[in-house]
Amino acid sequence: MFGLDTFIATAVSASAPIVATAVGGAFAERARCTNIGMEGMMLMGAFTALSVSVISGSAWLGLLAGIAVGALGGVFLSVAVHLLTCDIIIAGIGFNMMVSGVTLLLIDVFHGESGTWAPTRPPLLPRIDLGAYADTPLIGLFLHGQSVLVLVILAVVVLAWIVESRSRFGRHIRAVGDNLEAVVAAGLNPTVLRTTTLAISGATAGLGGSFLAISALGVFAADMSGGLGFIALAAVIFAGASVVRSALVAVLFGLSVAFATQFQSSGLPVQFVLMTPYVATILGLLLVGVRRRSSGNPPIINPTSPIQH
Amino acid sequence: MTGSGLPNSADGSPIVTMRGIVQRFGSFIALHGVDLDIHRGEVHAVLGENGAGKSTLMNCLFGINRPQAGWICIDGKEVAIESPRQGLSMGIGMVHQHFKLVPTLTVADNVFLGHELSNGLGLVNRREQERRVAELSARYGLAIDPAAIVSELSVGAQQRVEILRALSKRVKVLVLDEPTAVLTPQEGEMLFSVLRGLVADGLAVVLISHRLAEVLRFADRISVMRSGRMVGSVKPDESSERQLAELIIGRELASNKWRGGRATGEPMLEVSHLTVSGYQGVLAVKNVSFAVRPGEIVGIAGVAGNGQTELVEAVTGLRRTVSGTIAIAGAPVGKSDPHRIRRSGVAHIPEDRLGRGVSLWSSVVDNLVVGQIDDRRFGTVLLDRKAMNEFAERLVGKFDIRLSSLSTHAGRLSGGNMQKLVVARELDPEPPMIICCEPSRGLDIGAAEFVYSQLQEHRDRGAAILLVSTELPEVLRLSDRILVMHDGRIAGEFDGAGRPSPREVGRVMLGMDALHA
Amino acid sequence: MLERLRNAGVSAWAVSRPSLLAITISLTISFVIVVAVSEQPVVAFRTFLGGAFENVYSFGSMLSIATILILSGLAATVGFRAGAFNAGGEGQIYVGALMAVVVAQAAPLPPPLAITAALMAGMVAGAIWILVPALMRVYLGIAEIVTTLMASYIAPLLTIYLLMNGGLRNPNAGVPETVRLVPELRLPRILSPSSANWGLFIALALVVAYWIVLERTRLGMRMKLVGQQPSFAETMGIDNKRVLLVSFFASGALAGLAGAIVSVGMDHRFIQSFSPGYGFLGITVALIGRLSPLGVILAALLYGALVVGAGKMQTASDVPFALLFVLQGVLVFLMTGNLAAVGRRLFGGR
Incomplete structure (x- = not known):
């Protein structure tokens, strides 16, 4: 039986963390700072959000902490790239490895758990209760019963869109990505701009991570981000680094999960359900490549540089 | 010549004075103590060949370069200009040859980049920005749509955006680096009428150029540079193309070292009706045809950026062609395939030694x-x-x-030894066809002589050689035939044995004669 | 830009100095972490560093893990050399491991041949697993980093599905795993009862083979040229795309082989979630070894020792195994960054 309400609920909750992360990722990508580290920043955000929620007793404080730590992660990556002069891709991979180690270490040290930490009765963010309007078409269907974080994330998308299209900063990051010389000639500091975009990307990844940790279950599991950060990056690449389009593509990836979940009841093995977002991501990128090729933009062979001078 | 003359030079005090400017890059001296005065209300042209030091001098004024010696005065006060931002704040604006624009932003956004008109929340007041740009453009006759996206504009319009940007910052001196190099003749005419308006408004305009005709027509004063020195300053009505060309090129080089070859047999390389696109799909080589036969050196002269690089990349298989054919030893080369072209006996001494040569x-x-x-x-x-x-x-x-x-x-390795390495690798197998670009770039005289003698030796054993160089003296000295490229076309052809003078060839290079004998 | 990795005409000290410096700094950082989290930091840290050398068994464990790391490190190295970033070694290891078990059990061949076939099957599986990302990178210009990672999330899911639904699962085992290979179908052990096995010799032989290919064949020369300076390679008529594809497949095959040796040499079966991140550790090993053949061996031994040490530390003290992963991330930063430049920037000087 095809339950539209469960389908939509699954789609919304599967999309939300990807959407949040992709929105910030679009900023970084715009500034030519491909943020592979979003995966780790999500994980950091998830862990911090849950920890601070439990310690302070307030899930809202937890959320703020998750976002702040994600932003710090972005700054850290920027330092590695600008001060240590690491290749941004490889530094991002290193960052993910490090975060995955640190979170594992911390849940072991503080909670004596290996891999999964499930605190008893953790504070969670409230759910949206539309009361009498719960059955309103559309709004009720999409929002009722979801975490308020869904609303927060929607607000972030709108805010990011305004910043991107209307603000000075939006113009500056576009300039950094498109013509560095123009930025320098205009007297702006590209390093500061790039660091800011990475911090923003970290903050929204922290938001996405918080969604994983304190919206529904209140559990942290090692590598619970499960590649969502990479998927968000793929969405950003697919959308050509535009905020709204990145969010929409992220929703598409979330929909693929909802579809697969629907098919599970009709016999699709759980493993195939779980691999759906990854397959969808590869297919999405394939589409990008084919489109780029047919539009006559020849692919560039640019080696990744692990160790530089 | 326009009639405006030198309106504000009566008091004789220049707005910018540069004295004894010396600029070294490593061991290379780009400027040997150069003097320059720029007056309010005049278009001042700085003429010279590539590498004469024009752009370097202007970069000192704009704050991109820091000269090692000499001083600069603006409005009578000595200043140290350490960054373009500082230069701008002192009233120096520069329109670079390569525009510093953000292609994805609108005209107004580009004009106000870094000093946007915004409210307290950092949100940009688009309407106000666009209104001001419209105002500026109306005032100076720089026709432009303030809301247009820059990447969709023509090159001429993009240049107007650059000029508007400088004007929005209320500059006193506007420097334009080769502004007409990228313009159509009509756009060029329009630009000069705009510049006229600017000087009438009290600005000083510095025009860096190598085009004699336009400078003679539009400038109020002309300074000529050669090899890092100021070699003359003239007024257009007291000068001629002939005199300027002599100043630019200098004394004619002794050409007694020229030794002709003897072309024999069928062409080794035959290019016909070749069209190649360059950066961003703009046609860089336009319907070019020529042939190189065994035993001759065919030289391609021309000012840098007139399609030589793209031509060579097409011939060596590194760049796809748009139309036309390339045949090597009579066999047409189909799709671009550097491997096959090398195997068929084509040696390539590339222009980009560090990227492609070694x-x-x-x-x-x-x-x-x-x-x-x-x-x-x-x-x-x-x-x-x-x-x-x-x-x-x-x-x-x-x-x-x-x-x-x-x-x-x-x-x-040093530059010279690096070039010898390339020459050794490419010439040792005694290839039947040699394509050699900028053979002496960055080399001292000894190393350059060595490369020249190698080329002549291989020509004498029967190799077909295509020599591409922006250094006119070396083209004149080595070539049995000279083709001049201008704006992607072969604009002239000279027989090397006839010993054309640098002035004759130079005129074609500078686009003065559409087609020479 | 692989320039710092080229060591022609440079002393061994100059080549290894940045690695040693990075290792020293990151070990210092991990010591600080140990002091911060532990009640008995000295015991913990000593076990972490020295645990692998306490007895023959742990030394053997170290060798067996180093075997896998040599191969996965080599996989990353081969990719990096030609300018390809295979971040999905983990996935290739999983498919290689399962494929090896299946082929070993199913192949109607005498044992030595069956083992060979199993190892080859692992390589083929690994190469297939990188096929799509490789083609997408070479012909469509899509960054391989995301696609290899995605493929690497898919692999464990696919293998577990095949394990559960392909009739491969050992019904008597608690954890999802295949039945054990019969003794004849296992790679012989060395330093029994530890898990060290002949796979080590295979790995070492492949390092030598890699060195020969890199330094003594035309293919190796082309790989290096493409990785260092694609514009030069193109000018010399080298087909960048073909060389890149070859490197991708070699990289996938080596990671697949690493998985196969886990199955046929170490565990003698395929176990769900068997890898502690061998694929990602391979990237670290490649970077610590500065992409040189000998460097990869040394880095794999070092990291093998740390893996064993971390396991012992976890039981012997209150410091968890995860310290190893923290260290791994730190090392990536330090190995790929320019420490000398940072030093100059922070402390002035030359």
Whole structure:
């Protein structure tokens, strides 16, 4: 039986963390700072959000902490790239490895758990209760019963869109990505701009991570981000680094999960359900490549540089 | 010549005074103590060949370069300009040859980049920005749509955006680096009428150029530079193209070293109706046809950026062609395939020595052997390192490459030795066809002479040589025939034996004569 | 830009100095972490560093883990050399491991041949697993980093599905795993009862083979040229795309082989979630070894020792195994960054 309400609920909750992360990722990508580290920043955000929620007793404080730590992660990556002069891709991979180690270490040290930490009765963010309007078409269907974080994330998308299209900063990051010389000639500091975009990307990844940790279950599991950060990056690449389009593509990836979940009841093995977002991501990128090729933009062979001078 | 004359020079005090400017880059001296005065209300042209030091001098004024000696006064006060931002704040605006624009932003956003008109929340007041741009553009006759996206504008319109940006910052001096190089003649006319308006408004305009005709028509004063020195300052009505050309090129070089070759047989390289696109799909080579026969050196002269690079890349298979054909030893080359073209006997001494000529992080041995790597003498399955070393040692001796050891990275060699390395690799197999670009760039006289003598030797043994250079003296000295490229076309052809004078060739290079004999 | 990795004409000290410096700094950082989290930091840290050398068994464990790391490190190295970033070694290891078990059990061949076939099957599986990302990178210009990672999330899911639904699962085992290979179908052990096995010799032989290919064949020369300076390679008529594809497949095959040796040499079966991140550790090993053949061996031994040490530390003290992963991330930063430049920037000087 095809339950539209469960389908939509699954789609919304599967999309939300990807959407949040992709929105910030679009900023970084715009500034030519491909943020592979979003995966780790999500994980950091998830862990911090849950920890601070439990310690302070307030899930809202937890959320703020998750976002702040994600932003710090972005700054850290920027330092590695600008001060240590690491290749941004490889530094991002290193960052993910490090975060995955640190979170594992911390849940072991503080909670004596290996891999999964499930605190008893953790504070969670409230759910949206539309009361009498719960059955309103559309709004009720999409929002009722979801975490308020869904609303927060929607607000972030709108805010990011305004910043991107209307603000000075939006113009500056576009300039950094498109013509560095123009930025320098205009007297702006590209390093500061790039660091800011990475911090923003970290903050929204922290938001996405918080969604994983304190919206529904209140559990942290090692590598619970499960590649969502990479998927968000793929969405950003697919959308050509535009905020709204990145969010929409992220929703598409979330929909693929909802579809697969629907098919599970009709016999699709759980493993195939779980691999759906990854397959969808590869297919999405394939589409990008084919489109780029047919539009006559020849692919560039640019080696990744692990160790530089 | 326009009639405005020198309106504000009555008091004789220039807005900018530069004295004794010296600029060194490493051991290379780009400016040998240059003086320049810029007056309010005049268009001041700085003329000179590529590398004469025009742009370097202006970069000193704009704050991109920091001169090692000399001083600069603006409005009578000595200043130190340390960054473009500072230069701008002192009223110096520069329109670069390569625009510093953000292609994805609108005209108004580009004009106000970095000092946007915004409210307290950092949100940009688009309407106000666009209104101001419209106002500026109306005032100076710079027709533009303030809301248009820059990447969708023509080159001429993009240049107007650059000018508007400078004007929005209320500059006193506007420097334009080769502004007409990218414009159509009509756009050029429009630009000059705009510049006229600016000087009438009290600005000073500095025009860096190598085009004699336009400078004579539009400038109020002309300064000529050659090899880092100021060699003359004239007024257009007291000068002529002939006099300026002599100033630019200098004394005619002794051409007694020229030694002709004897072209024989069928063409080794035959290019017909070749059209190639360059950066961002703009046509760089337009319907070019020529042939190179064994035993001759065909020189391609021209100011840099007139399609020579794209032509060579097409001929060596590194760039796709749009239309036309290339045949090597009579066999047409189909799709671009550098491997096949090399195998058919085409040696390539590239212009971009560091990017294409040598593998900077590989040993000298690998750099020398890679040209003939498929040869069995270097081993069948496994490479025979001993044979490779012996081969490299022989070439190092034969071409007198100075190095500490054969395993040294090529990137550590001096420019001259690096070029010898390229020459050794490319010429040792005695290829029937040699394509040689900018053979003496960055080399001292001794190393350059060596490369010249190698080219002549190979020509004499019967190789067909295509020499591409922006250095007119070396083209004149080596070539049996000279083709001049201008704006992607062959604009003139000279017989080397007739010993054309640099002035004759130079006129075609500078686009003065549409087509010469 | 692989320039710092080229060591022609440079002393061994100059080549290894940055690695040693990075290792020293990151070990210092991990010591600080140990002091911060532990009640008995000295015991913990000593076990972490020295645990692998306490007895023959742990030394053997170290060798067996180093075997896998040599191969996965080599896989990353081969990719990096030609300018390809295979971040999905983990996935290739999983498919290689399962494929090896299946082929070993199913192949109607005498044992030595069956083992060979199993190892080859692992390589083929690994190469297939990188096929799509490789083609997308070479022909469509899509960054391989995301696609290899995605493929690497898919692999464990696919293998577990095949394990559960392909009739491969050992019904008597608690954890999802295949039945054990019969003794004849296992790679012989060395230093029994530890899990060290002949796979080590295979790995070492492949390092030598890699060195020969890199330094003594035309293919190796082309790989290096393409990775260092594609514009030069193109000018010399080298087909960048073909060389890149070859490197991708070699990289996938080596990671697949690493998985196969886990199955046929170490565990003698395929176990769900068997890898502690061998694929990602391979990237670290490649970077610590500065992409040199000998460097990869040394880095794999070092990291093998740390893996064993971390396991012992976890039981012997209150410091968890995860310290190893923290260290791994730190090392990636330090190995790929320019420490000398940072030093100059922070402390002035030359």
